[in-house]
Amino acid sequence: MEAAATDCLSLEINLISAQGLQPPGGNRRLQAYAVIWIDSSIKLRTLVDRVGGENPTWNDKFLFRVHPSFLAYDSPCAYSVEIYAAGGWYLPDSLVGSVRFLVGNLRLLSRHSDRPVFDAVGIRRPSGRFQGVLNVGAAVLGSVPAVAARALAIRPAIGYRSLMAEWGGPKAKKRRPLRERNKASSSSASSVASSDEERAAEDADAAFCGPCVLSFPRRLHPARNLDPIPWATDSSSSQPSPPWTAEISRS
16 A cells, blocks of 8 residues: 555646636526546535636646556546536525546646646536636646645545645634624623723712713713802802892992
8 A cells, every 4th residue: 555655646736717607597696616526536626706707717726646547648537527606595506517637638747747737628518518618737746745745645635725724724713693793792881881880989079971982981070179159159148249240230
């Protein structure tokens, strides 16, 4: 088994793009992805192109562990690609077309390693007619990264994107549902309001003014050490009256 593994080659296939695909029925916009395999028990897929429509672009690369006889010119071996239209939440994915490509036609064994060969292959629709073109690239790698080599020792086919996610690559941060985020924000707002009320109750000279739309809590502080207004005192006292009172009495 080890000798057979050392005799194998690393075949890299790049699903670049497709052109002129058949759009789905109705008013749906085509959002296409591709599935590739050499052994039907191990299938790999690209990301969904949600922008290109009938001309999607993927540029996804896949590695396959193959025997040199697989790449021979007279070899009947091939890799298969199926292109699907993503149905979304409610509709199932529908088959747009398929491709079966003989790798021996690229004559990779007669070329230098790490030099890709590009080709355009016709896409066969489920009805049997040809419509659209699949742009692919293929190369035999002289060396692969250590992470890819360990993965290929476990399984015969891997994708670069899944390999990065599995072996410590950057992962997208998972967002919480909107309902949970709203619940968390409301609970935090109530806790902030209760803490403000507690601080206001502890401070005898400050009065809490209630909830506010500002980003900071408000407090109403009473005036301290202010001299009383002379005419605002009791009438029985000997304090002088306001000046306008004398004018009114004279009139």
